[in-house]
Amino acid sequence: MSLLIKRIALAVLVLFAAPLAAQDLLPPAPYAYKQLEDPAQEAKAQALMETLRCLKCQSQAISDSDAPMAGDMRHQVRTRIKAGEDPEAIRTWLIERYGDYVSYAPQNKPIMWPLFAAPLVILLLAGILLRGRFRKAAKSEKAE
Amino acid sequence: MSEPAPKRPGLAIWLPLILFGAFFALVIWGLVRPADREVASAFIGKPLPSFALEAAVEDRPGLATADFKAGKPKLLNVFASWCVPCAIESPQLAALAKQGVEIDGVAIRDRREDVARFLATNGNPFARIGKDDLSQVQLAIGSSGVPETFVIDGKGVIRYQHIGEIREEDMSLILEKLKEAES
Numbered sequence: 001m002s003l004l005i006k007r008i009a010l011a012v013l014v015l016f017a018a019p020l021a022a023q024d025l026l027p028p029a030p031y032a033y034k035q036l037e038d039p040a041q042e043a044k045a046q047a048l049m050e051t052l053r054c055l056k057c058q059s060q061a062i063s064d065s066d067a068p069m070a071g072d073m074r075h076q077v078r079t080r081i082k083a084g085e086d087p088e089a090i091r092t093w094l095i096e097r098y099g100d101y102v103s104y105a106p107q108n109k110p111i112m113w114p115l116f117a118a119p120l121v122i123l124l125l126a127g128i129l130l131r132g133r134f135r136k137a138a139k140s141e142k143a144e
Numbered sequence: 145m146s147e148p149a150p151k152r153p154g155l156a157i158w159l160p161l162i163l164f165g166a167f168f169a170l171v172i173w174g175l176v177r178p179a180d181r182e183v184a185s186a187f188i189g190k191p192l193p194s195f196a197l198e199a200a201v202e203d204r205p206g207l208a209t210a211d212f213k214a215g216k217p218k219l220l221n222v223f224a225s226w227c228v229p230c231a232i233e234s235p236q237l238a239a240l241a242k243q244g245v246e247i248d249g250v251a252i253r254d255r256r257e258d259v260a261r262f263l264a265t266n267g268n269p270f271a272r273i274g275k276d277d278l279s280q281v282q283l284a285i286g287s288s289g290v291p292e293t294f295v296i297d298g299k300g301v302i303r304y305q306h307i308g309e310i311r312e313e314d315m316s317l318i319l320e321k322l323k324e325a326e327s
């Protein structure tokens with residue numbers, strides 16, 4: 001019986017135990033969760049943060065992530081916007097450090113060209129194929 | 145209406161199957177391939193951005209860019225007391241320090257008392273430790289996690305990035321990169 005009580009007590013204690021997570025104890029950066037005072041600046045910052053990848057949780061944007069590092073990145077973005085920096089300059093700054101992967105917005109680089117050219121190439125191919133088909137059909141009709 | 149002469153089905157008839165097979169193989173490959181989730185710094189070969197961090201512990205000075213321009217290659221170790229793998233690399237860092245390699249630390253989002261406790265438990269291989277509460281230096285050098293170790297040459301240029309803890313088998317590589325950074 002006392003064993004059962006001990007077990008229940010242990011189970012209750014476990015409920016209140018702090019998880020031993022690899023997480024820091026510092027409070028979030030000032031501008032991690034606080035919006036900028038100027039709504040226009042905040043809108044700019046928000047638009048940028050939605051297109052920057054969180055490096056800790058890579059399928060999330062930094063605006064969506066609660067990882068401390070994403071918070072620090074938001075702080076970085078907001079303070080720079082507040083200082084009057086251009087959002088694209090901040091994106092470039094991050095790409096210089098982490099590569100294109102950090103940005104969700106596609107960059108206009110030669111490696112992207114095949115992607116943009118593909119629909120045109122497919123349309124062209126389809127056009128050529130269809131022309132061949134129609135010609136054949138017209139010929140066989142004439143032959144009748 | 146006369147039927148056109150039945151053509152011999154050429155290789156073309158296999159094309160859809162081949163395409164399907166190729167897509168299938170691609171999907172399977174994507175599923176079983178061990179995903180590489182590490183984001184390497186794109187800042188290798190570039191000079192350290194300028195920063196000045198205050199000291200993270202009482203008995204070591206803080207860290208600034210100027211400290212890396214003394215002419216000798218150094219290691220810049222990004223760590224944190226709350227980072228579990230950081231404790232694993234302690235013996236390796238201690239061994240490097242013993243060989244005369246100067247290791248400077250950047251403590252990410254850490255409290256002074258926690259850093260002190262971490263170093264008391266795991267040993268202190270650092271010559272200097274800067275306190276980076278907003279991950280500013282981490283972001284500035286393109287580091288995306290803890291621990292990471294950068295080889296910085298005597299002019300303050302980032303020469304190599306090691307992602308994750310330094311294990312025993314990584315030691316020769318780190319020493320080699322330090323040697324390369326001498327030139």
